[in-house]
Amino acid sequence: MAEPPEETHVIGGVDTHKDLHVAAVVDHRDRVLGTESFPTTRHGYRLMLAWMRSFGDLRRVGVECSGSYGAGLLRYLQATGVEVLEVTAPDKLDRRRRGKNDDYDAESAAHAAFAERRTVTPRSRDGMVESLRVLRVCRKTAVQARRIALQMIQMTIVCAPDRIREPLRSMTRMQLIRTLAAWRPDLTAYRQVEEAYRIALKSLARRYLELHDEVADLDDMIEAIVKDLAxxxxxxxxxxxxxxxxxxxxxxxxxxxxxxxxxxxxxxxxxxxxxxxxxxxxxxxxxxxxxxxxxxxxxxxxxxxxxxxxxxxxxxxxxxxxxxxxxxxxxxxxxxxxxxxxxxxxxxxxxxxxxxxx
Incomplete structure (x- = not known):
């Protein structure tokens, strides 16, 4: 009686980087079939998928850092219907024993995807929640920059000459910011200390107001998305x-x-x-x-x-x-x-x- 044909399904693994992704493929017995590097472009993703499928029926792919360097690859593979697993950090004992290079990391990701260990289902990054994430990251950095601008204003006022500092002592925060932003220093006299302070304080105040408006606009967008989602x-x-x-x-x-x-x-x-x-x-x-x-x-x-x-x-x-x-x-x-x-x-x-x- 003829023996049944051997299974030909394969599992992929990818070690992601900024400019190049290193891919590896293992067979149904977890044996490494090959490793190859591909550029982080849509054409590179297409070549990588074709290369993996050339070894057999591609069941799933383990991807490291699917939320950063591997985000583009994740979207491409999900759009083509390939099951993607996010692979966590490689096993420390195995890394200590074998050493580390990109090929080893890609093979480790493929082994992890084969055994479905050290893997989780990644968050998809093609919906409104991804839009919400990007806007919140932008808002966070804008708030931090606004805080730094305010701190710089306060520190500059402390060191400023008395004729500049005295009128600003009793103002509230927004009164201070709008007063400084409305100043009209002599830009040609920047070599003089008082005018240099006025120029610096006006620049910082305008920066604060611009960031304040930016944060307000981002808040409106974030609120609209949250109300749509939940x-x-x-x-x-x-x-x-x-x-x-x-x-x-x-x-x-x-x-x-x-x-x-x-x-x-x-x-x-x-x-x-x-x-x-x-x-x-x-x-x-x-x-x-x-x-x-x-x-x-x-x-x-x-x-x-x-x-x-x-x-x-x-x-x-x-x-x-x-x-x-x-x-x-x-x-x-x-x-x-x-x-x-x-x-x-x-x-x-x-x-x-x-x-x-x-």
């Missing part, structure tokens, strides 16, 4: 715009990659972690997960302790049962994560249904 989230007690935006970013454009609300809680770092020993049975705070999401949940929990009678009663019962206040707040954050995940998933289903209908 209006019910903003309607809940103590959930503000920034907290809602961060939780949407943590869930991503494809929250269905999270198997349950427990996985979302673990992703936010609010799942209980066993810390029992002997006759002592307890749980401790989770110090892992997305710390920005954890911070957002903590802000919501503190707000509800002030505004929501049900949350106040719940924490009081936990403390009466022997929990510390911090432990009781941890439990409250866990319940808030469950509530938030339900809202996000319902809204995600509604958006998908609308897209299918259109």
């Amino acid at each position: 209006p019910e989230l903003l309607a809940r007690t103590a959930i503000g715009l920034n907290s809602a935006a961060q939780l949407l970013l943590t869930a991503g454009d494809n929250p269905d990659r999270l198997k349950s609300e427990a996985s979302f809680a673990a992703l936010c770092g609010v799942s209980p972690v066993p810390a029992s020993s002997g006759k002592t049975v307890r749980h401790r705070l989770n110090r892992g997960g997305d710390r920005a999401a954890n911070s957002a949940l903590h802000i919501i929990a503190i707000g509800r302790l002030r505004l929501d009678p049900r949350s106040q009663d719940y924490v009081a019962r936990r403390i009466a049962a022997g929990h510390s206040k911090l432990g009781a707040i941890r439990c409250l954050k866990r319940y808030i994560a469950r509530e938030v995940f339900g809202i996000i998933m319902r809204r995600h289903s509604e958006i998908n249904q609308c897209q299918i209908a259109t």
Whole structure:
């Protein structure tokens, strides 16, 4: 009797860089078939996919750094229908034993994708949540630059000559900024100390106002996106715009990659972690997960302790049962994560249904 044909499916792995991606392919027995480098262009992505498929039926690809250097490759592979897994850092023991180069890293990513270890389903980066992320990053840097400009204004005023400093002492922040921005120093007299101070203060004040307007414009855009994505989230007690935006970013454009609300809680770092020993049975705070999401949940929990009678009663019962206040707040954050995940998933289903209908 003839033997059945040997399977020919293969698994890919990619070590991503700014200008070149290094790809590796392993067969159905996890044996390395080859490695190759490709440019980080759309044509390079096309060549890489064709090269991987030349070895057999491509089942999935493990990609390192799919949120940064590998973002373009992730979008391309998802658009072509290839299953993509995000590969975390290589095994330290294996790296210490074998050494490190780009080929080894690509092979390690392929081995990890083959065994489906050290892998997670990556967030897709082609929806409104990705737009929200980019705008929030831009806003964050604008706020930081605005703060630096204000600090520079205050430091410059402290060192300024008395005739400049004295009239500015009693002004509020915005009075000060608008007064400085309206100054008309003599630009040809920049060699004189007083005029140099006036020129510098006017420049810093105008910079502050420009950044202030930029932050306001970005806030309007961010608010519009959050209201489109999850209006019910903003309607809940103590959930503000920034907290809602961060939780949407943590869930991503494809929250269905999270198997349950427990996985979302673990992703936010609010799942209980066993810390029992002997006759002592307890749980401790989770110090892992997305710390920005954890911070957002903590802000919501503190707000509800002030505004929501049900949350106040719940924490009081936990403390009466022997929990510390911090432990009781941890439990409250866990319940808030469950509530938030339900809202996000319902809204995600509604958006998908609308897209299918259109």
